[in-house]
Amino acid sequence: MNQSDPKVEAQTARNVTLVGAALDSVLGLIKIVIGLVANSQALIADGIHSLSDLLTDGLVLAANYVARQRPDQNHPYGHDRFETLGTMLLGTLLVAVAGGLIWDSIGRLGQHHQLEAGAIAISVAIFSVLSKEWIYRYTLKVAEKLNSPLLKANAWHSRSDALSSVVVLIALVGNMLGYPWFDQVGTLVIGGMVAHMGASLVWGSLRELVDTALPEADTQAIREQAMQIEGIRGVHRLRTRTMSGRTLLDIHLQVEPHISVSEGHEIGVWVSHQLRSQFDDITDVTFHIDPEDDTETDSPDPTxxxxxxxxxxxxxxxxxxxxxxxxxxxxxxxxxxxxxxxxxxxxxxxxxxxxxxxxxxxxxxxxxxxxxxxxxxxxxxxxxxx
CATH class of the missing domain: 3.30.70.1350 (Cation efflux protein, cytoplasmic domain)
Known part of the structure; x- marks a missing residue:
């Protein structure tokens, strides 16, 4: 289980995001300049996309800083929801950018422009593919180490940039071969890819914000691990939710009804230890010791x-x-x-x-x-x- 210092984690996330922001700045300016010189709408659109990433990089930096703060009196469970909120805003921005690209591309479908300086434009597209793939792998490695959904989202955002640059590359080659409409179609495809990525981020964040449970297979694995502790006779009312890559769960543990309170509590402590040891993402376990299965008793009948x-x-x-x-x-x-x-x-x-x-x-x-x-x-x- 990840027990790193939150300050160290925040600094690590900040560093990888700043590297990505620097790369986005260089790529964005190069693509726009060469796109104007080469008369390529797809390359210009891809450059605008890269510069728009600076906004998302800034969002990632701000959300990561707040989310890595330690729990306090007002936020006893931590600040991880700020990272979830940041991920949702990032996805929303991507959908907005995609909408602008698609709208502009549709307006230009009938306008065919001959590509100029094609070799230079193609070289820029190839450089974009390789550099964005590198930053994707670098960011994803850090995201997995920190178990950060926000950094993972930013990593996949970089991967979408690499894929969009592939589409631009195809559009440029098609234009040089005498199919200038490839440029507009390529822009449409880029917009669709960005919109899909943004919508996926928004949907995942919304599911987390409304405390969606873990998949049934994960829940069953947790239940099986709890049952391995000596003294556990049953597991019920297992509830899970996630907060920025962390899993919080409530669990009812049925034990032999005539044991002491202290023994029952110690059994629960062992279950908590077992779950934290076997599942790196589980950071908070609230257990309730039951002498019998009270699954059907949602609220006690006063009578x-x-x-x-x-x-x-x-x-x-x-x-x-x-x-x-x-x-x-x-x-x-x-x-x-x-x-x-x-x-x-x-x-x-x-x-x-x-x-x-x-x-x-x-x-x-x-x-x-x-x-x-x-x-x-x-x-x-x-x-x-x-």
């Missing part, structure tokens, strides 16, 4: 809720105070199971035989038979360990 200890002990005191066994009870443990309350009584004296213990249990059970929520009464002989 079926059982009384808590103060009321239970008051009622038991009223029923058993006249019984001599009551004065020797050192501790009472309540088990809320199957909509009833089982009671364990720890008796400090040790002179009772098995037959006498059985008789005491029956006598105490009979004294509270009219309490509908009361389950089984058990008497344990010998003072319990404090």
């Amino acid at each position: 079926r809720m059982r009384p808590l200890r103060p009321e239970v002990m008051t009622l038991l005191q009223a029923r058993w105070s006249s019984d001599q066994i009551w004065s020797g009870i050192e501790r009472t443990t309540l088990h809320y199971i199957n909509e009833r309350i089982d009671v364990d009584l720890f008796y400090s004296r040790t002179h009772l035989t098995c037959e006498e213990i059985e008789e005491v249990q029956q006598r105490l059970q009979q004294a509270v038979h009219d309490l509908p929520w009361l389950g089984q009464i058990k008497v344990w002989v010998g003072a319990p360990n404090a």
Whole structure:
């Protein structure tokens, strides 16, 4: 699991984004200048696309800076949603740029211009393909190391630039071969590719913002890992959501109903450790220990809720105070199971035989038979360990 310092991560993301921004600046200016000289609308459009990337690079820098801040009182889960928001805005900008390119290209479909300085234009397109492919691989490597969806989106944005430059290259070659309409068609294809990439980013960000769960296969893998911990009898109400590449989950763990609270909690701690160890993206686990499967109990029925200890002990005191066994009870443990309350009584004296213990249990059970929520009464002989 990635345990790097957020400041180091932010600096690493900043560096790779600045490299990409410098490359976009150089490529954008070269493409526009050569496009004007060569009379290539596709190359000019690709240059505008590269310069527009400076806006997205700035957005990535700002969103990454905020998202890498440590949790605070107002944002106890961290600031990762700012990265998600940045990704959505980046996608929106791409769709807007694509719309402009497509609209301009449609208006020029009937205007055929002969390509000038074709060799230079083709050389620029080839350089663009190679350089954008390099920055794609560089950015993606850093994004995977930091598990950053925003950087991954920016990496794939660079890949879309490389592909668009391939389309420009084809358009330029087609124009030189006597098919000038290749230029406008190439611009349309570029616009479609950019629009598709932008829409994909927006859709993915929206799914994260509305807390869409992990795919069923991932959820099943989490459930299977939790079941490997000794003491787990069942897993239910497993809920997942993502925040900028991090997975947060809530999980209900069913354990043996008569174990202690501390043992149940320790089992939950082990489940949390297991999940964090096996899944690098899981950073927050909230577990709930259950003595039984409460999958169907979305909200408790007030008429079926059982009384808590103060009321239970008051009622038991009223029923058993006249019984001599009551004065020797050192501790009472309540088990809320199957909509009833089982009671364990720890008796400090040790002179009772098995037959006498059985008789005491029956006598105490009979004294509270009219309490509908009361389950089984058990008497344990010998003072319990404090």
